[in-house]
Amino acid sequence: MNDVxxxxxxxxxYIANNKPKNSFLLEDIYKEFLSKETAHVTIHGHYYKNTDxxxxxxxxxxxxxxxxxxxxxxxxxxxxxxxxxxxxxxYCISVFDPDFRNGDTxxxxxxxxxxxDDPLPxxxxxxxxxxxxxxxxAQGHGVLVHACGIDDNGKGLLFTGSPSHGKTxxxxxxxxxxxxxNDERIVLRQYNRRLYIYGTPWHGDYEKASPRGVPLEKVxxxxxxxxxxxxxxxxxxxxxxxxxxxxxxxxxxxGMQFVLNFCDRVAKKVPCYxxxxxxxxxxxxxxxSSK
Numbered sequence: 001m002n003d004v005x006x007x008x009x010x011x012x013x014y015i016a017n018n019k020p021k022n023s024f025l026l027e028d029i030y031k032e033f034l035s036k037e038t039a040h041v042t043i044h045g046h047y048y049k050n051t052d053x054x055x056x057x058x059x060x061x062x063x064x065x066x067x068x069x070x071x072x073x074x075x076x077x078x079x080x081x082x083x084x085x086x087x088x089x090x091y092c093i094s095v096f097d098p099d100f101r102n103g104d105t106x107x108x109x110x111x112x113x114x115x116x117d118d119p120l121p122x123x124x125x126x127x128x129x130x131x132x133x134x135x136x137x138a139q140g141h142g143v144l145v146h147a148c149g150i151d152d153n154g155k156g157l158l159f160t161g162s163p164s165h166g167k168t169x170x171x172x173x174x175x176x177x178x179x180x181x182n183d184e185r186i187v188l189r190q191y192n193r194r195l196y197i198y199g200t201p202w203h204g205d206y207e208k209a210s211p212r213g214v215p216l217e218k219v220x221x222x223x224x225x226x227x228x229x230x231x232x233x234x235x236x237x238x239x240x241x242x243x244x245x246x247x248x249x250x251x252x253x254x255g256m257q258f259v260l261n262f263c264d265r266v267a268k269k270v271p272c273y274x275x276x277x278x279x280x281x282x283x284x285x286x287x288x289s290s291k
Contacts, residue, residue, distance in 0.1 A: 007211060009033035009187035011136065014039035015123050018046050025119040029201045031042035033211045037181035040137065043103045044261035045123030051106040053093055055080055062251040068127055070251040077251065079131050083112075092121075094128050100136040130202065133187070138255030142189035143262055144247040148206075149197045150174050151215075156197045156214035157287070158186060159275070160245040161222030166277065170222065171206040171242045173281050182209045186217065187246075188266065195270060218271050220287070225276035229284040239264050 002023050003016035012035050017024050024045060055071050055078070062070040071078040072094070081092040082134045087175065096103035105123040114121075124132065134144050146159035148167040152174070170181035176196070181199030183206035189196050200215040221241050233241070242263045249255035273290075277283040 001101075004030075004173050005015055005035045005037065005039060006030055006033045006201075007037060008033055008133065008142050008200055009137075009189055010140065010213065011041060011133075012037045012254075013043065014037045015043045016045065017042065017120055017123060021225045022047075022120050024122050025125075026122060027201070029203065029209060032209060033197075033201055041101050042134075043105060043122065043123050043132075046104060046106045046111060047120055048107060050108065051093055053078060053106070055090065055093070060173075068131070070131075070161060072251075076186055077135065079128060081128070091147075092125075092128075094123075094132075095134070096135070099139055102134060103132070103228060112199070130185075130247070135252060135255065137187065137189075137247040138259060139251055142187055143259050145186050145188055146184065146202075146207065146245045146247065147186045149185045149186035149199060150287070151179040151181060151210070151212060151214040153178065154214060155218075156216040158188075158197055158216060158219045159222055160219070160242070162245075164224075165224075166224055166279070167220040167222065168205045169279055170277075170283075173284055175206075175208075177284055179210050179212065180206065181212065188262075189213075190265070191263075216266075216270055218273065219266070220273050220275040223274065223276040224279070226278065227276070228278055229276045230286075230290050231274045233272045234275055235267050238267040242267055242272070 006013045008259050019175040021098045042111050058072045059073050060069055067082050069080045077096050078109055079094045080090040082088045082090050094105040107121055147158050148170050150157040171180045184204035185200045187198040195216040196213045197216050198212040203209045204252050226242055245261055248259055
């Protein structure tokens with residue numbers, strides 16, 4: 001396909017490229033998120049051409065220390081992707097309007113092993129879509145959380161924790177009893193004073209995801225244990241723990257402040273718990289029966 005609409009957390013992203021005879025690569029998981037609705041965000045891909053955007057060290061606002069960096073050029077946010085570590089030349093540059101509603105992605109050359117008749121790279125290939133979503137949400141809309149989300153008959157349950165603490169395990173234990181939104185990345189948004197969680201395509205080891213959204217009822221911070229126990233958390237502790245599992249727009253000072261304030265509101269509006277659990281399906285009924 002050479003253009004597509006993808007809906008995530010009630011945002012519709014229109015993605016197109018400048019080569020109408022060529023399609024770009026779209027991972028299978030995105031098929032669950034396809035939409036025909038009017039776009040809120042438009043991204044155009046440009047392939048194997050130079051751009052007049054000059055990336056200067058003094059314009060760098062965030063260095064990831066891996067394969068991407070963030071610049072601010074002429075007042076516009078710019079994401080740069082590299083094939084290797086710091087100091088290497090970028091192969092992809094993506095520039096956005098200040099509100100992240102329009103953007104252009106430039107692929108400067110073909111990737112290693114890429115042939116002329118291969119599908120073109122996605123203009124929102126990893127990690128561009130993540131960076132765009134983090135930045136867009138921070139414009140007063142919500143946050144992206146490192147968490148598993150469950151739709152339990154219309155009740156949204158958010159399970160978050162460090163790697164190996166059980167997010168994917170929770171997804172697998174609930175899959176017969178509820179809808180797993182995602183086991184790795186969940187969007188939190190607020191509408192009309194009510195908080196909602198949404199599935200995203202960016203899953204972990206549980207290779208399924210749902211685009212639906214559901215009102216958030218409870219937040220659980222996971223720990224592996226030999227017994228199922230639950231403890232309600234106070235506001236300050238809950239805010240701190242929630243913040244530790246959010247994706248921050250480190251390149252955007254106002255966005256950072258929004259995420260801090262948003263998580264504070266979440267912890268005040270939604271019951272938060274420390275959940276220690278055994279790795280078996282008894283935890284499902286334990287959670288449902290807990291007050």
